[in-house]
Amino acid sequence: MNVQEFREIFDQKRAGAGFDGYKDVMDIIERVRTEGDAALQDYTEQFDGRKPESFKVPASALKASYDAISDEEKTALETIRTRIERYQESIKYEDRDDGEFQYVYHPIEKIGVYVPGGTALYPSSVLMTVVPALAAGVREIHVTTPTFDENNITFAALYICGVEDVYTVGGAQAIAALAYGTESIPKVDKIVGPGNYYVALAKRLLFGEVGIDMIAGPSEILIYVDKDVHVDAIVYDLFAQAEHDRNARTFLLSEDEGIISEIEECLEALIDAQPRSEIIQASIRDNHYAVVDSREALLDMVNHIAPEHVSIQHSDADMIIRNIRYAGAVFNGYYSPEAIGDYAAGPSHVLPTDRTGRFSHGLNVNDFMTSHAVISLGQDTYTEIAGPAKTVAKREQLDAHYQSLWIRTE
DSSP: OOHHHHHHHHHHHHHTTOOOOHHHHHHHHHHHHHHTHHHHHHHHHHHHSOOOSOOBOOHHHHHHHHHHSOHHHHHHHHHHHHHHHHHHHHHOOOOEEOSSEEEEEEEOSEEEEEOOOSSSOOHHHHHHHHHHHHHHTOOEEEEEOSOOOSSOHHHHHHHHTTOOEEEOOOHHHHHHHHHHOOSSSOOOSEEEOOOOHHHHHHHHHHBTTBEESOOOOSOEEEEEEOTTSOHHHHHHHHHHHHTTOTTOEEEEEESOHHHHHHHHHHHHHHGGGSTTHHHHHHHHTTOEEEEOSSHHHHHHHHHHHOOSEEEEESTTHHHHHHTOOOOSEEEESTTOOHHHHHHTSSSOSOOOOTTGGGTOOOOOGGGGEEEEEEEOOOHHHHHHHHHHHHHHHHHTTOHHHHHHHHTTTO
């Protein structure tokens, strides 16, 4: 398959995977904005089949959830939290001052975190969103999640992170509640976290009213292999991505036609035994498994797709990775499968999808900070640069600007 054919097929399938839910989501947003908790009650009953007296999760339920998990699970969550924290601290921006200029960073005051929980529990999403915020120094963290059963591992992860403000609200209505505030849920400055189409669309529509991390769509992975790859491992790497969602995308590329055939045969042999086989089968119907005829073609495809995850399991991995410009995260080699990135590698697993990696990056500690410059010029520097500034001000016919500059030189 040549590059042009691949691009046309990919772009055609992507265009056909749209979601016509704008009116529904806009209606939800407007009702939450005007009706507050009453709208949340109605939507929770409609979508989740329950009508809670209070959305706030009691602190006792968070503690009980932590107490209920096994010692092994406690250790796992604590270990992952520490590793994520260490990584985030290593990339955190620091104040700079060279005399004339300072660059000052401050944590965002109040954030909202959306943690999915409709079909499964995701303590990993708690750690991957909350820990970077804590590393930034955010003081108020408000979490919404459709998870509501007591004694669950999502609540346990929140307890480990020290989060106390947790609300059992899901979907677009949760995003609207965080953006506008209701009687129960406070308005926040920025919303982060993954979610379904409705959640992503609500974030898109509310951007500007509130800050957002990104508009993330269904998960995706591109794997590039050579003929010596471990076939079973690659199959499970594909399954791991596909089991997220029926709309998840999997790409498998190689210069060797034989290895792709082997992987496809193994995939067919193992798929029915997977616990989430129905979701996997729906997902891989839209797969893109192709032979590329050159390294240049591979890199062109990768940079065109800008996949959320790129896994390079190839003898020339280092050279290939140096030429990848756009990706959410790149996983290099057999012992760096994408699944380890979902849980314990260190960087957040909240990553750009659907080609947004061409202009955005994965969530990290610095996304929870604002910054501003402090300009402290002395007379010598001012005299040096005021002339050009006055020239431009004069050309723009902004006389007060010109006079403000002129008066300090005269």
